[in-house]
Amino acid sequence: MVPFKGRSFLRQYLPNKPKKWGFKLWGRCDASGFLHDFNVYQGKGTGIDVKGMKDCGLGGNVVISLCESLDRDCGYKVFADNFFSNFNMVKQLKSRGLEYTGTINKNRIHNAPLKSDNELNKKGRGSHSTVSVKDNDIALTKWKETKTVTMVSTYLTAEPVSKVTRYDKSRKVHVEVDRPNVVEVYNKKMGGVDLLDMMCSLYKRQIKGKRWYMYIFYHTLTIAMVNAWFLYKRDCVINGVRKPMPLKLFQSSVAEVFLKKDRPVSARVGRPLSMLQSPPATKKGHYTPAPPTEVRLDKVDHFPVAHQKRNRCRHCGNGYTQWKCRKCDVFLCLTPGAQPRNCFLTYHSN
Structure with missing residues (x-):
């Protein structure tokens, strides 16, 4: 979400977001947060039409359009939340050689014979139910933790079941709970978009103006900077660097390179220093980086x-x-x- 309260036909209102007014962006990130592709949401009725694609709803159409740049039949695996998941979208990705895993709403499982919430509640925390639908191409798994969650996947099921430690409020102790494999893999691979949003919001340039396109332009520069930092961290791991520089220092170093590289030292413009207030005395032991x-x-x-x-x-x-x-x-x-x-x-x- 790019905050903006001015006039623009692209501006959206999302009451559940911290910044309720602005431009909504759809993005495809990997597990590390690196952004590979994105587009701007243009309002209701402006879903992106992909050639040879059936209507999969707004969320499904977004996922398929963002996956168009992926090579087919290369084993790519796509993860998304319940806003995007539906059977038509999952089948479309499967026909393109892409595997999918995500949460799905109860009203989109087409009365699949999963156990009800009451049955899972009786069995207790960690119980689950699994069924296969659509000629065994899609597997549905319902898991009872604090609440019930339904997962859809084209290549993962509940097996093998692992153990995870959770806190029991009633007994005030930590207990071991069964966790299906599809939930474990989903938790490891999801969160790339949220990580990117968090890193972009840390040291974002604050601008004010009436030209709406400048907000999107500066946001793309911020994304490019964060993407470069992700690549820098990956190279540090490959080269054995233990302490990579933080994002703030990395961003200032890049700015310094663009300001000084291949440029002479410019002369001062404006009033001479003698006419200005004397600068504060430097502290003893001042270190110049x-x-x-x-x-x-x-x-x-x-x-x-x-x-x-x-x-x-x-x-x-x-x-x-x-x-x-x-x-x-x-x-x-x-x-x-x-x-x-x-x-x-x-x-x-x-």
Whole structure:
């Protein structure tokens, strides 16, 4: 949901959302939260028509349209909640070589012979009932936990049943409850879209304006940034990096690269500093972070500037120097004599 209260034919009102007014987006994410495809909901009666597809309702049509970019018969598995699940959509995905698992509403199971809620309540917490429908292509599983939930899947059933620990309020103890396999797999694979929404809302750029398309544009930039961070975390795991940088630091590093890479140090525009209020004194032991690698090696406008006070060299860490790179804002050795040190050149070369 992209918040927006201005005038637009795409604006929707969703009373159950934290931000009730705005643009609704449909998205297809993997389990890690990486967004692969999305489109904008355009209102009632504007469901996306896919060639050769029967009407599967709004939710079903959305799932099939977002899965059009997936290769057929490659073993892809799709997970969604009860808003999207229905038999027509599941059969359409099955005919395209895509497996499906999700929760489903009771009014969409077409009177399948599952045990009633009262029967499962008598058996107690962890009881379940499973039936196969539509020539054994679709399996329905009803599970009793705190409440009953019905699952539909084209490749999973209740077997094998595993144990899971739950808290019993009446006895005030933890007990072991049977959990069907379809529920276990669904819980592991679902939540990618919610994770993406949460990460996009953390450091989102706040804008105000009347041009509705700018809100969608800036939201796509936010999604691109979060997607890049997900890829960065995956590469850190592959390369054995224990502590990847958090999203806030990653986002600021990307912004710094775009602002400084291949660009000279721009002169100050506006009033001279002498006419402005003097900046607050820096704290003792102030540390200047190193510039991004892309900025350090771009070979644009890196010049040494002499300072009155000396500081430790950022490259070698042994000597003290008064020379500082005006673009990278770090001290570097530039010492002639019998034992010359040119950390300035080495630092900007490799």
